[in-house]
Amino acid sequence: MNSTSKSLRVLVVDDDPIAAETLAYAMSQFGYCSEVAGDGIEALKHVRTGQFGIVISDVEMPRMNGIELCKEIRARNACGYTYVILLTGRSDTDSIVEGLDAGADDYISKPFHPAELQMRIRAGERLLMQQSRELMIFAMAKLADSRDNETGSHLERIREYCRLLCEELSTWPQYQDVIDGIYIQSIYETSPLHDIGKVAIPDRVLLKPGRLTPEEFAIMTQHAQIGGDTLRAVAEAYPEAVFLRMAYEIAMTHHERWDGTGYPRGLSGEDIPLSGRIVAVADVYDALTSQRVYKPAYSHEKAVQIIRESSGSHFDPAVVRAFLILEDRFREINRELGDVVGYTAGPSHLPGTAIRMA
Structure with a gap:
């Protein structure tokens, strides 16, 4: 477990309790802290706290599905960038395009392979680290300026x-x-x-x-x-x-x-x-x-x-x-x-x- 993983929090969103707990367990094995939300509306409340850098969401959920959640995150999130991975049993091209068009960063089909999911999360982690680095550098420069x-x-x-x-x-x-x-x-x-x-x-x-x-x-x-x-x-x-x-x-x-x-x-x-x-x-x-x-x-x-x-x-x-x-x-x-x-x-x-x- 590296220091970045220890500090990064992942939000798992799935209305199926067993699937959600499976994902949460995988996060702990990967070295990430995680929390579970049962649908998009609950997830959005968590995202608005600014505590979660990565969201892994099922697409098919009641009240607010994964596509709608992704759109809301992109429209409202003002606490830094949130990396969104959509998880779905559908693998047709139209579904993938719809998810990416909604603002998703990545798309994984069920059943997922743990090693693949870990690599996808690490890709998101690298992007968030890049953003943090840029903000830090520019803040230092502005202070001097x-x-x-x-x-x-x-x-x-x-x-x-x-x-x-x-x-x-x-x-x-x-x-x-x-x-x-x-x-x-x-x-x-x-x-x-x-x-x-x-x-x-x-x-x-x-x-x-x-x-x-x-x-x-x-x-x-x-x-x-x-x-x-x-x-x-x-x-x-x-x-x-x-x-x-x-x-x-x-x-x-x-x-x-x-x-x-x-x-x-x-x-x-x-x-x-x-x-x-x-x-x-x-x-x-x-x-x-x-x-x-x-x-x-x-x-x-x-x-x-x-x-x-x-x-x-x-x-x-x-x-x-x-x-x-x-x-x-x-x-x-x-x-x-x-x-x-x-x-x-x-x-x-x-x-x-x-x-x-x-």
Whole structure:
């Protein structure tokens, strides 16, 4: 029995007491805590408590059958996702389609084989763990983000930009063995943690409404090292959580520059992890097109110009090429998730004067 199974509760729904107890016994053998409901109406009351991650329901029941229960769960459940497995003696295609159309995640025919049911439940468990992981990561990122002035949908935009860039690069021959679906999902999940180290930066520096002095800038740059060290420690403590490795790379290296003039380590070229090079472009585009206490928002066109001109110095030329292919998609996301309307900045607002990229 693993720790996840101990914490996951399964609701068994069947109007046949013998069938229900058989399922409940199987749950105990699999290592899951379970409870029994006699029909859909009783089950719905249990589901609304938010205590059950998985529901295994018979289809044929009085008052509220399994199909109706599934529809109610999908329409009303607001306590997180509930994984629904329908169990039925019918195996015709129409019945299966009806159940899946109602929102069921899986469908098992009676009589069920215990090993098969266990594997189906584990599939649901993995999905729920994935959801919990995403929520935890994003909550951590939002907490760090709340200390900065990068409010609104900054993190939502960053992860969408990163996903776009990865999807494009994954079609290029040189990246097909590097960027796959797992890589894209990992960068989508972990890119919001890029500035988590800012929780350790003093307010007098982090929230300063203007240019930073050299001393203040040096303090600000520490957030990359702090964030990277923190996530590396977590990754080493939980080596099975491979996504934490990417989170560490992003936090540590998204301020490195292609020409070696970035921080905290002065890495250059392909010595910078690809994830850091991708987030660098996404983060700077978002910084340029967003309003901050120390700068107004730039127009999309101005941001594109700056990134294009920084190819080979600040940014990986390949990532910039991908960005230029996708610039219209970036504009769409910026409009859909934007906080303010950008404008075309004059010469006094070019990088190196008012804008801070830390």
